[in-house]
Amino acid sequence: MTRVEGLWPHNISPNRLAVLECKLAIWLRSQGLKSEVKVENLQVLTQKAAAAGVDFSQLQNQIKTIIEAKTENLLELADFVGLNPLEDFAGARLLGVNLTGLDLSGAELKGAYLRGSDLSDADLSNADLQEVNLSGADLSGALLSDANLTQADLHRASLALANLSGANLSGANLTEANLSNCNLSNCNLSHAILKNTNLNQAGFALTNLTGADFTGANVKQARMWHDAGLSEQVKQDLIKRGAIFEE
Structure with missing residues:
Protein backbone atom coordinates (compact mmCIF):
# COMPACT_ATOMS: atom_id res chain seq x y z
CA MET A 1 0.00 0.00 0.00
CA THR A 2 1.39 3.39 -0.95
CA ARG A 3 -1.44 5.56 0.36
CA VAL A 4 -4.83 5.42 2.00
CA GLU A 5 -7.30 5.80 -0.85
CA GLY A 6 -8.72 9.27 -1.19
CA LEU A 7 -6.93 10.95 1.70
CA TRP A 8 -3.75 12.10 -0.09
CA PRO A 9 -2.10 11.98 -3.53
CA HIS A 10 -0.19 8.90 -4.63
CA ASN A 11 2.95 10.84 -5.63
CA ILE A 12 3.97 12.49 -2.36
CA SER A 13 7.51 12.11 -1.03
CA PRO A 14 8.54 9.30 1.36
CA ASN A 15 8.96 11.78 4.23
CA ARG A 16 5.46 13.22 3.81
CA LEU A 17 3.96 9.75 3.38
CA ALA A 18 5.64 8.48 6.55
CA VAL A 19 4.30 11.39 8.61
CA LEU A 20 0.79 11.07 7.17
CA GLU A 21 0.57 7.32 7.77
CA CYS A 22 1.83 7.71 11.33
CA LYS A 23 -0.57 10.57 12.02
CA LEU A 24 -3.48 8.58 10.57
CA ALA A 25 -2.67 5.55 12.70
CA ILE A 26 -2.57 7.60 15.90
CA TRP A 27 -5.71 9.53 14.92
CA LEU A 28 -7.65 6.32 14.27
CA ARG A 29 -6.76 5.13 17.77
CA SER A 30 -8.12 8.39 19.16
CA GLN A 31 -11.45 7.64 17.43
CA GLY A 32 -11.99 4.54 19.50
CA LEU A 33 -10.71 2.00 16.99
CA LYS A 34 -8.92 -0.15 19.51
CA SER A 35 -7.50 -2.69 17.09
CA GLU A 36 -3.73 -2.50 16.77
CA VAL A 37 -3.12 0.03 14.03
CA LYS A 38 -0.47 -1.06 11.53
CA VAL A 39 0.22 0.36 8.12
CA GLU A 40 -1.05 -2.74 6.36
CA ASN A 41 -4.55 -2.36 7.82
CA LEU A 42 -4.88 1.43 7.78
CA GLN A 43 -7.07 1.16 4.69
CA VAL A 44 -9.53 -1.19 6.41
CA LEU A 45 -9.65 0.84 9.60
CA THR A 46 -10.13 4.09 7.68
CA GLN A 47 -13.07 2.57 5.83
CA LYS A 48 -14.50 1.34 9.13
CA ALA A 49 -14.21 4.84 10.60
CA ALA A 50 -15.91 6.38 7.56
CA ALA A 51 -18.74 3.84 7.73
CA ALA A 52 -19.23 4.71 11.40
CA GLY A 53 -19.66 8.38 10.51
CA VAL A 54 -16.36 9.61 11.97
CA ASP A 55 -15.66 13.25 11.07
CA PHE A 56 -12.41 13.43 9.06
CA SER A 57 -12.44 17.23 8.63
CA GLN A 58 -9.80 17.99 11.28
CA LEU A 59 -7.53 15.26 9.96
CA GLN A 60 -8.01 16.47 6.38
CA ASN A 61 -6.81 19.93 7.40
CA GLN A 62 -3.64 18.42 8.84
CA ILE A 63 -3.14 16.31 5.71
CA LYS A 64 -3.36 19.50 3.65
CA THR A 65 -0.75 21.11 5.89
CA ILE A 66 1.70 18.29 5.19
CA ILE A 67 1.02 18.20 1.45
CA GLU A 68 1.54 21.97 1.12
CA ALA A 69 4.49 22.27 3.52
CA LYS A 70 7.60 23.99 2.14
CA THR A 71 9.97 21.55 3.81
CA GLU A 72 10.98 17.90 3.46
CA ASN A 73 12.54 17.79 6.93
CA LEU A 74 10.79 14.91 8.68
CA LEU A 75 11.14 16.49 12.13
CA GLU A 76 9.52 19.70 10.93
CA LEU A 77 6.75 17.85 9.12
CA ALA A 78 6.03 15.80 12.24
CA ASP A 79 5.85 18.96 14.35
CA PHE A 80 3.26 20.48 12.00
CA VAL A 81 0.77 17.74 12.93
CA GLY A 82 1.70 17.35 16.58
CA LEU A 83 3.82 14.22 16.29
CA ASN A 84 6.83 13.57 18.47
CA PRO A 85 9.38 11.84 16.22
CA LEU A 86 11.30 10.61 19.25
CA GLU A 87 8.28 8.63 20.46
CA ASP A 88 5.59 8.27 17.80
CA PHE A 89 7.48 6.41 15.06
Missing part, protein backbone atom coordinates in the same frame (compact mmCIF):
# COMPACT_ATOMS: atom_id res chain seq x y z
CA ALA A 90 8.01 3.11 16.88
CA GLY A 91 6.76 0.40 14.53
CA ALA A 92 6.08 2.97 11.82
CA ARG A 93 6.56 2.50 8.09
CA LEU A 94 9.40 4.84 7.10
CA LEU A 95 10.31 3.31 3.76
CA GLY A 96 12.91 5.32 1.87
CA VAL A 97 12.74 8.39 4.13
CA ASN A 98 15.55 10.94 4.19
CA LEU A 99 16.84 11.52 7.71
CA THR A 100 20.29 12.74 6.73
CA GLY A 101 22.05 14.56 9.55
CA LEU A 102 18.99 14.68 11.82
CA ASP A 103 19.23 14.51 15.61
CA LEU A 104 17.29 11.39 16.62
CA SER A 105 19.26 10.64 19.75
CA GLY A 106 17.21 8.57 22.17
CA ALA A 107 14.44 8.00 19.62
CA GLU A 108 12.00 5.12 20.16
CA LEU A 109 12.03 3.38 16.78
CA LYS A 110 11.59 -0.24 17.81
CA GLY A 111 10.21 -2.33 14.97
CA ALA A 112 10.20 0.55 12.49
CA TYR A 113 10.46 -0.20 8.76
CA LEU A 114 13.33 1.92 7.44
CA ARG A 115 14.29 -0.17 4.43
CA GLY A 116 16.29 1.85 1.91
CA SER A 117 16.26 5.00 4.05
CA ASP A 118 19.03 7.61 4.21
CA LEU A 119 20.30 8.11 7.76
CA SER A 120 23.81 9.16 6.82
CA ASP A 121 25.44 11.36 9.49
CA ALA A 122 22.30 11.13 11.64
CA ASP A 123 22.59 11.08 15.43
CA LEU A 124 20.94 7.88 16.66
CA SER A 125 22.89 7.55 19.86
CA ASN A 126 20.96 5.75 22.62
CA ALA A 127 18.11 5.12 20.16
CA ASP A 128 15.88 2.05 20.53
CA LEU A 129 16.24 0.28 17.18
CA GLN A 130 15.31 -3.21 18.29
CA GLU A 131 14.01 -5.39 15.44
CA VAL A 132 14.12 -2.43 13.07
CA ASN A 133 14.37 -3.10 9.34
CA LEU A 134 17.30 -1.11 7.96
CA SER A 135 17.96 -3.37 5.01
CA GLY A 136 19.71 -1.41 2.28
CA ALA A 137 19.72 1.76 4.37
CA ASP A 138 22.54 4.31 4.31
CA LEU A 139 23.92 4.86 7.81
CA SER A 140 27.38 5.93 6.71
CA GLY A 141 28.93 8.30 9.21
CA ALA A 142 25.97 7.92 11.58
CA LEU A 143 26.39 8.14 15.34
CA LEU A 144 24.91 4.97 16.85
CA SER A 145 26.79 4.84 20.12
CA ASP A 146 24.89 2.95 22.84
CA ALA A 147 21.98 2.31 20.44
CA ASN A 148 19.93 -0.86 20.86
CA LEU A 149 19.98 -2.74 17.55
CA THR A 150 19.09 -6.15 18.94
CA GLN A 151 17.75 -8.42 16.17
CA ALA A 152 17.90 -5.54 13.69
CA ASP A 153 17.95 -6.30 9.97
CA LEU A 154 20.90 -4.46 8.42
CA HIS A 155 21.26 -6.64 5.35
CA ARG A 156 23.29 -4.74 2.74
CA ALA A 157 23.16 -1.56 4.82
CA SER A 158 26.04 0.90 4.64
CA LEU A 159 27.62 1.72 8.00
CA ALA A 160 30.97 2.90 6.66
CA LEU A 161 32.65 5.28 9.14
CA ALA A 162 29.71 4.90 11.54
CA ASN A 163 30.29 5.05 15.29
CA LEU A 164 28.68 2.03 16.98
CA SER A 165 30.66 2.17 20.20
CA GLY A 166 28.71 0.56 23.02
CA ALA A 167 25.83 -0.45 20.73
CA ASN A 168 23.93 -3.70 21.20
CA LEU A 169 23.87 -5.63 17.92
CA SER A 170 23.19 -9.05 19.40
CA GLY A 171 21.47 -11.26 16.86
CA ALA A 172 21.56 -8.54 14.21
CA ASN A 173 21.63 -9.47 10.54
CA LEU A 174 24.60 -7.67 8.97
CA THR A 175 24.90 -9.92 5.94
CA GLU A 176 26.70 -8.15 3.08
CA ALA A 177 26.66 -4.87 5.02
CA ASN A 178 29.47 -2.33 4.68
CA LEU A 179 31.12 -1.67 8.04
CA SER A 180 34.45 -0.50 6.69
CA ASN A 181 36.28 1.88 9.05
CA CYS A 182 33.42 1.45 11.52
CA ASN A 183 33.94 1.90 15.26
CA LEU A 184 32.66 -1.26 16.96
CA SER A 185 34.43 -0.86 20.27
CA ASN A 186 32.63 -2.18 23.35
CA CYS A 187 29.79 -3.46 21.12
CA ASN A 188 27.70 -6.53 21.74
CA LEU A 189 27.88 -8.52 18.51
CA SER A 190 27.01 -11.83 20.09
CA HIS A 191 25.38 -14.16 17.56
CA ALA A 192 25.37 -11.41 14.95
CA ILE A 193 25.38 -12.55 11.32
CA LEU A 194 28.38 -11.05 9.54
CA LYS A 195 28.35 -13.20 6.41
CA ASN A 196 30.15 -11.51 3.50
CA THR A 197 30.24 -8.29 5.54
CA ASN A 198 32.87 -5.68 4.72
CA LEU A 199 34.80 -5.13 7.95
CA ASN A 200 37.89 -3.64 6.31
CA GLN A 201 39.74 -1.49 8.87
CA ALA A 202 36.85 -1.73 11.35
CA GLY A 203 37.81 -1.27 14.98
CA PHE A 204 36.97 -3.96 17.53
CA ALA A 205 38.02 -3.28 21.11
CA LEU A 206 36.46 -4.98 24.12
CA THR A 207 33.75 -6.23 21.74
CA ASN A 208 31.56 -9.25 22.56
CA LEU A 209 31.88 -11.56 19.55
CA THR A 210 30.41 -14.69 21.10
CA GLY A 211 28.83 -16.80 18.38
CA ALA A 212 29.29 -14.15 15.69
CA ASP A 213 29.32 -15.59 12.17
CA PHE A 214 32.24 -14.22 10.11
CA THR A 215 31.68 -16.51 7.12
CA GLY A 216 33.05 -14.82 3.99
CA ALA A 217 33.57 -11.49 5.77
CA ASN A 218 36.33 -9.13 4.63
CA VAL A 219 38.37 -8.62 7.80
CA LYS A 220 41.51 -7.18 6.20
CA GLN A 221 43.17 -4.74 8.63
CA ALA A 222 40.26 -5.07 11.06
CA ARG A 223 41.75 -4.17 14.43
CA MET A 224 40.99 -6.51 17.34
CA TRP A 225 41.84 -5.76 20.98
CA HIS A 226 40.77 -7.78 24.03
CA ASP A 227 37.55 -8.95 22.38
CA ALA A 228 35.46 -11.60 24.11
CA GLY A 229 33.91 -14.82 22.84
CA LEU A 230 36.37 -15.77 20.10
CA SER A 231 37.74 -19.28 20.13
CA GLU A 232 41.41 -19.74 19.33
CA GLN A 233 40.41 -21.44 16.09
CA VAL A 234 38.27 -18.50 14.95
CA LYS A 235 41.00 -16.07 16.03
CA GLN A 236 43.63 -17.84 13.93
CA ASP A 237 41.27 -17.96 10.97
CA LEU A 238 40.65 -14.21 11.21
CA ILE A 239 44.40 -13.56 11.39
CA LYS A 240 44.94 -15.61 8.22
CA ARG A 241 42.30 -13.46 6.52
CA GLY A 242 44.04 -10.21 7.46
CA ALA A 243 42.68 -9.23 10.88
CA ILE A 244 45.12 -7.58 13.26
CA PHE A 245 45.07 -8.64 16.92
CA GLU A 246 46.73 -6.10 19.15
CA GLU A 247 47.83 -7.32 22.57
Whole structure:
Protein backbone atom coordinates (compact mmCIF):
# COMPACT_ATOMS: atom_id res chain seq x y z
CA MET A 1 0.00 0.00 0.00
CA THR A 2 1.39 3.39 -0.95
CA ARG A 3 -1.44 5.56 0.36
CA VAL A 4 -4.83 5.42 2.00
CA GLU A 5 -7.30 5.80 -0.85
CA GLY A 6 -8.72 9.27 -1.19
CA LEU A 7 -6.93 10.95 1.70
CA TRP A 8 -3.75 12.10 -0.09
CA PRO A 9 -2.10 11.98 -3.53
CA HIS A 10 -0.19 8.90 -4.63
CA ASN A 11 2.95 10.84 -5.63
CA ILE A 12 3.97 12.49 -2.36
CA SER A 13 7.51 12.11 -1.03
CA PRO A 14 8.54 9.30 1.36
CA ASN A 15 8.96 11.78 4.23
CA ARG A 16 5.46 13.22 3.81
CA LEU A 17 3.96 9.75 3.38
CA ALA A 18 5.64 8.48 6.55
CA VAL A 19 4.30 11.39 8.61
CA LEU A 20 0.79 11.07 7.17
CA GLU A 21 0.57 7.32 7.77
CA CYS A 22 1.83 7.71 11.33
CA LYS A 23 -0.57 10.57 12.02
CA LEU A 24 -3.48 8.58 10.57
CA ALA A 25 -2.67 5.55 12.70
CA ILE A 26 -2.57 7.60 15.90
CA TRP A 27 -5.71 9.53 14.92
CA LEU A 28 -7.65 6.32 14.27
CA ARG A 29 -6.76 5.13 17.77
CA SER A 30 -8.12 8.39 19.16
CA GLN A 31 -11.45 7.64 17.43
CA GLY A 32 -11.99 4.54 19.50
CA LEU A 33 -10.71 2.00 16.99
CA LYS A 34 -8.92 -0.15 19.51
CA SER A 35 -7.50 -2.69 17.09
CA GLU A 36 -3.73 -2.50 16.77
CA VAL A 37 -3.12 0.03 14.03
CA LYS A 38 -0.47 -1.06 11.53
CA VAL A 39 0.22 0.36 8.12
CA GLU A 40 -1.05 -2.74 6.36
CA ASN A 41 -4.55 -2.36 7.82
CA LEU A 42 -4.88 1.43 7.78
CA GLN A 43 -7.07 1.16 4.69
CA VAL A 44 -9.53 -1.19 6.41
CA LEU A 45 -9.65 0.84 9.60
CA THR A 46 -10.13 4.09 7.68
CA GLN A 47 -13.07 2.57 5.83
CA LYS A 48 -14.50 1.34 9.13
CA ALA A 49 -14.21 4.84 10.60
CA ALA A 50 -15.91 6.38 7.56
CA ALA A 51 -18.74 3.84 7.73
CA ALA A 52 -19.23 4.71 11.40
CA GLY A 53 -19.66 8.38 10.51
CA VAL A 54 -16.36 9.61 11.97
CA ASP A 55 -15.66 13.25 11.07
CA PHE A 56 -12.41 13.43 9.06
CA SER A 57 -12.44 17.23 8.63
CA GLN A 58 -9.80 17.99 11.28
CA LEU A 59 -7.53 15.26 9.96
CA GLN A 60 -8.01 16.47 6.38
CA ASN A 61 -6.81 19.93 7.40
CA GLN A 62 -3.64 18.42 8.84
CA ILE A 63 -3.14 16.31 5.71
CA LYS A 64 -3.36 19.50 3.65
CA THR A 65 -0.75 21.11 5.89
CA ILE A 66 1.70 18.29 5.19
CA ILE A 67 1.02 18.20 1.45
CA GLU A 68 1.54 21.97 1.12
CA ALA A 69 4.49 22.27 3.52
CA LYS A 70 7.60 23.99 2.14
CA THR A 71 9.97 21.55 3.81
CA GLU A 72 10.98 17.90 3.46
CA ASN A 73 12.54 17.79 6.93
CA LEU A 74 10.79 14.91 8.68
CA LEU A 75 11.14 16.49 12.13
CA GLU A 76 9.52 19.70 10.93
CA LEU A 77 6.75 17.85 9.12
CA ALA A 78 6.03 15.80 12.24
CA ASP A 79 5.85 18.96 14.35
CA PHE A 80 3.26 20.48 12.00
CA VAL A 81 0.77 17.74 12.93
CA GLY A 82 1.70 17.35 16.58
CA LEU A 83 3.82 14.22 16.29
CA ASN A 84 6.83 13.57 18.47
CA PRO A 85 9.38 11.84 16.22
CA LEU A 86 11.30 10.61 19.25
CA GLU A 87 8.28 8.63 20.46
CA ASP A 88 5.59 8.27 17.80
CA PHE A 89 7.48 6.41 15.06
CA ALA A 90 8.01 3.11 16.88
CA GLY A 91 6.76 0.40 14.53
CA ALA A 92 6.08 2.97 11.82
CA ARG A 93 6.56 2.50 8.09
CA LEU A 94 9.40 4.84 7.10
CA LEU A 95 10.31 3.31 3.76
CA GLY A 96 12.91 5.32 1.87
CA VAL A 97 12.74 8.39 4.13
CA ASN A 98 15.55 10.94 4.19
CA LEU A 99 16.84 11.52 7.71
CA THR A 100 20.29 12.74 6.73
CA GLY A 101 22.05 14.56 9.55
CA LEU A 102 18.99 14.68 11.82
CA ASP A 103 19.23 14.51 15.61
CA LEU A 104 17.29 11.39 16.62
CA SER A 105 19.26 10.64 19.75
CA GLY A 106 17.21 8.57 22.17
CA ALA A 107 14.44 8.00 19.62
CA GLU A 108 12.00 5.12 20.16
CA LEU A 109 12.03 3.38 16.78
CA LYS A 110 11.59 -0.24 17.81
CA GLY A 111 10.21 -2.33 14.97
CA ALA A 112 10.20 0.55 12.49
CA TYR A 113 10.46 -0.20 8.76
CA LEU A 114 13.33 1.92 7.44
CA ARG A 115 14.29 -0.17 4.43
CA GLY A 116 16.29 1.85 1.91
CA SER A 117 16.26 5.00 4.05
CA ASP A 118 19.03 7.61 4.21
CA LEU A 119 20.30 8.11 7.76
CA SER A 120 23.81 9.16 6.82
CA ASP A 121 25.44 11.36 9.49
CA ALA A 122 22.30 11.13 11.64
CA ASP A 123 22.59 11.08 15.43
CA LEU A 124 20.94 7.88 16.66
CA SER A 125 22.89 7.55 19.86
CA ASN A 126 20.96 5.75 22.62
CA ALA A 127 18.11 5.12 20.16
CA ASP A 128 15.88 2.05 20.53
CA LEU A 129 16.24 0.28 17.18
CA GLN A 130 15.31 -3.21 18.29
CA GLU A 131 14.01 -5.39 15.44
CA VAL A 132 14.12 -2.43 13.07
CA ASN A 133 14.37 -3.10 9.34
CA LEU A 134 17.30 -1.11 7.96
CA SER A 135 17.96 -3.37 5.01
CA GLY A 136 19.71 -1.41 2.28
CA ALA A 137 19.72 1.76 4.37
CA ASP A 138 22.54 4.31 4.31
CA LEU A 139 23.92 4.86 7.81
CA SER A 140 27.38 5.93 6.71
CA GLY A 141 28.93 8.30 9.21
CA ALA A 142 25.97 7.92 11.58
CA LEU A 143 26.39 8.14 15.34
CA LEU A 144 24.91 4.97 16.85
CA SER A 145 26.79 4.84 20.12
CA ASP A 146 24.89 2.95 22.84
CA ALA A 147 21.98 2.31 20.44
CA ASN A 148 19.93 -0.86 20.86
CA LEU A 149 19.98 -2.74 17.55
CA THR A 150 19.09 -6.15 18.94
CA GLN A 151 17.75 -8.42 16.17
CA ALA A 152 17.90 -5.54 13.69
CA ASP A 153 17.95 -6.30 9.97
CA LEU A 154 20.90 -4.46 8.42
CA HIS A 155 21.26 -6.64 5.35
CA ARG A 156 23.29 -4.74 2.74
CA ALA A 157 23.16 -1.56 4.82
CA SER A 158 26.04 0.90 4.64
CA LEU A 159 27.62 1.72 8.00
CA ALA A 160 30.97 2.90 6.66
CA LEU A 161 32.65 5.28 9.14
CA ALA A 162 29.71 4.90 11.54
CA ASN A 163 30.29 5.05 15.29
CA LEU A 164 28.68 2.03 16.98
CA SER A 165 30.66 2.17 20.20
CA GLY A 166 28.71 0.56 23.02
CA ALA A 167 25.83 -0.45 20.73
CA ASN A 168 23.93 -3.70 21.20
CA LEU A 169 23.87 -5.63 17.92
CA SER A 170 23.19 -9.05 19.40
CA GLY A 171 21.47 -11.26 16.86
CA ALA A 172 21.56 -8.54 14.21
CA ASN A 173 21.63 -9.47 10.54
CA LEU A 174 24.60 -7.67 8.97
CA THR A 175 24.90 -9.92 5.94
CA GLU A 176 26.70 -8.15 3.08
CA ALA A 177 26.66 -4.87 5.02
CA ASN A 178 29.47 -2.33 4.68
CA LEU A 179 31.12 -1.67 8.04
CA SER A 180 34.45 -0.50 6.69
CA ASN A 181 36.28 1.88 9.05
CA CYS A 182 33.42 1.45 11.52
CA ASN A 183 33.94 1.90 15.26
CA LEU A 184 32.66 -1.26 16.96
CA SER A 185 34.43 -0.86 20.27
CA ASN A 186 32.63 -2.18 23.35
CA CYS A 187 29.79 -3.46 21.12
CA ASN A 188 27.70 -6.53 21.74
CA LEU A 189 27.88 -8.52 18.51
CA SER A 190 27.01 -11.83 20.09
CA HIS A 191 25.38 -14.16 17.56
CA ALA A 192 25.37 -11.41 14.95
CA ILE A 193 25.38 -12.55 11.32
CA LEU A 194 28.38 -11.05 9.54
CA LYS A 195 28.35 -13.20 6.41
CA ASN A 196 30.15 -11.51 3.50
CA THR A 197 30.24 -8.29 5.54
CA ASN A 198 32.87 -5.68 4.72
CA LEU A 199 34.80 -5.13 7.95
CA ASN A 200 37.89 -3.64 6.31
CA GLN A 201 39.74 -1.49 8.87
CA ALA A 202 36.85 -1.73 11.35
CA GLY A 203 37.81 -1.27 14.98
CA PHE A 204 36.97 -3.96 17.53
CA ALA A 205 38.02 -3.28 21.11
CA LEU A 206 36.46 -4.98 24.12
CA THR A 207 33.75 -6.23 21.74
CA ASN A 208 31.56 -9.25 22.56
CA LEU A 209 31.88 -11.56 19.55
CA THR A 210 30.41 -14.69 21.10
CA GLY A 211 28.83 -16.80 18.38
CA ALA A 212 29.29 -14.15 15.69
CA ASP A 213 29.32 -15.59 12.17
CA PHE A 214 32.24 -14.22 10.11
CA THR A 215 31.68 -16.51 7.12
CA GLY A 216 33.05 -14.82 3.99
CA ALA A 217 33.57 -11.49 5.77
CA ASN A 218 36.33 -9.13 4.63
CA VAL A 219 38.37 -8.62 7.80
CA LYS A 220 41.51 -7.18 6.20
CA GLN A 221 43.17 -4.74 8.63
CA ALA A 222 40.26 -5.07 11.06
CA ARG A 223 41.75 -4.17 14.43
CA MET A 224 40.99 -6.51 17.34
CA TRP A 225 41.84 -5.76 20.98
CA HIS A 226 40.77 -7.78 24.03
CA ASP A 227 37.55 -8.95 22.38
CA ALA A 228 35.46 -11.60 24.11
CA GLY A 229 33.91 -14.82 22.84
CA LEU A 230 36.37 -15.77 20.10
CA SER A 231 37.74 -19.28 20.13
CA GLU A 232 41.41 -19.74 19.33
CA GLN A 233 40.41 -21.44 16.09
CA VAL A 234 38.27 -18.50 14.95
CA LYS A 235 41.00 -16.07 16.03
CA GLN A 236 43.63 -17.84 13.93
CA ASP A 237 41.27 -17.96 10.97
CA LEU A 238 40.65 -14.21 11.21
CA ILE A 239 44.40 -13.56 11.39
CA LYS A 240 44.94 -15.61 8.22
CA ARG A 241 42.30 -13.46 6.52
CA GLY A 242 44.04 -10.21 7.46
CA ALA A 243 42.68 -9.23 10.88
CA ILE A 244 45.12 -7.58 13.26
CA PHE A 245 45.07 -8.64 16.92
CA GLU A 246 46.73 -6.10 19.15
CA GLU A 247 47.83 -7.32 22.57
